[in-house]
Amino acid sequence: MTASPAAAAAATLTARAQEVSPRIVDDILTLVRQETSSYDLPGLATGLELLRELTVQRLGRPDHEHRYPGGECGDTLTLTYAGTGTGTGTGAGHVLLVGHYDTVWPTGALAGWEQPRPSDDGRDRLSGPGIFDMKTGLAQGIWALKLARESGAPLPTVTFLFNGDEEIGSLSSRPVIEETAQKADVTLVLEPTAHGAVKTARKGTGIFQVTATGVEAHAGLAPQDGASAITALSEFVVAAAKVAAPDRGTTINTGLFKGGSAINVVAGQATAGVDIRVSSEAEQTRVDEELDAIKVSDPRVRIEIDHAWNRPPMTLNAASAPLLALAREVAREQGRDSLPDTAVGGASDANFVAALGLPVLCGMGAVGDGAHAQGEFIYPETVPTQTALVAGLLGHLTHPLRG
Template identity: 70%
Template structure:
């Protein structure tokens, strides 16, 4: 039986937290990725294939491949960027004392614990002396801003692997098998400026038209179908005594299905405002497609549940409103599970925390799943359904710096 490694794993988690990696701090991201790669090397040795893919204004993405002893190939995906501005660590308050022990820190739950657990899970698998799959880690530094540069690397790596495991935090211990698709819509109203007192009739208010639009847009939401519409930002006008010539709104949309995505697009496009002199332009910014439990992922979930049963635990699954890089993989029809990382709470909040007593059991679960995946291969038919033209060697990724 594996001795208690909680202290060692937690030490690695805290070392990652102490390297602040805001999505918008390129020097901090670079230093954080260097530390993460060094940590993987310290625990696992040098990877057989290592690449660093430039982020083009975002955090770089590193891919590290460790060759296994059996034919199975697993992609372990995790982002090292966080939503927290650099400097947050200096005034972070520890969790309140009392009750179950917690550990807090910027990014500890979302998702630096998952990164450390992924590295240690492969170490435990190898140390056990049983079958080991080939594992490709993908560490990306732009997930919190939509993965604009890392998405093609994630999709390519997932297409080459038999299964993809995303090390995002769990839903109170449950893995995540369904996530909403996300979109950020920018709505611009362009009217006609005029003096609000001397010639109000000559003006066409962009603000008034935008107010009509956002009211109608809010009605597009369908809570029973899981569709939410949130108008989070509004800007417009130049002065209280000027009929506004321009106004903008930023709208967050979440959907569970492609059907709802198409409906939202159509209904927003069909909205009319009362003053025909005001032009409404909508930038449809869908970022992540909806993630659903496809047939391939259902097989993978069964395998994860069997691994949990090996340790006397039941593994639940959950559907959540947030999106992750797993959405991209699921949209290809490939097997993927998300939420295999931390148990805790407070993502993107000042009370972000993990339960340290779950660190070793969660890591052991992941190690058990890796062992089972050493001899697990996906159906070749998936390559046809997802449009993936075969699976090259794990090292066959786009050119990048080493």
């Protein structure tokens, strides 16, 4: 039985991805070896230039390029490659590929990093700071366009958006992401998969700063004259934890706590950084109200809360459903049994795009595990499959999606 043209093209694409897989892995490791902590501006600058050079090496010079200064954050870079269209040379579709090059790992983490043993089922693993979240996705995205070009199929215009502040909230890159996404027909975010599943729902996030201002006093001579900011903030943190409602998808974690000036001084100042995750806007409102209502035992201490909601909750909106269906069609053409989707607790830049009502899929990148954990890893044998999936999608997106 003769394969259909679509199946034959998909088989050729996946075979080519398998053939060049060692080169893709080499590019992944090249990116990993350049450390890019979110808080290391020189490292981020070097990492972004390396990423740009790698893109140009694989794809040639872009038709349009713009670098957006990040200030105290890593810069954001957009590289646009014009589509080949359907014979007109103009390209009817426009796809945005989003990926962050910053990592949670402090500079120097690479020096003591150890490679893991194969998993219990014998699968090889590669590890390194940021390899899973998300330097593998960056390399796979670049190679996806390269392979799609080699296939000779008509292609949409493709814009890469590389930002260096996603891990700290996309503080400078958010407006660039939103503006660029509105100019594109669809957005694919190259974040890691959830064990092979694409991510169609993510929690919204809040990055709250809580400040307690008390009264300093000598801890030995006149402790009664002081009002401890540390004690009061500790009370607040314990009360805030009780506002969490895991059954509704709401979690609250105090990850940073500091205060005081000396061990023999009743603390006059203390601050806490609180990470909040919610699945709905209703939960955002509830959390705001209940945190504001918390009282501490010493009325002399003033509690101030910076309600900084960073990313809105993401759901599979009506615009994204056809994109998911198309991704599943491409996966079937390439011989995959299924392409599951899932909801996860983490947030990404896809949250911003979904909140605009635009079509977006997240988790188009690495297959592995351990994001933000020592020993994060990828399964290198999945690199060609994931690269081919994105390449195949590009070949189907020469026209805007129809819902």
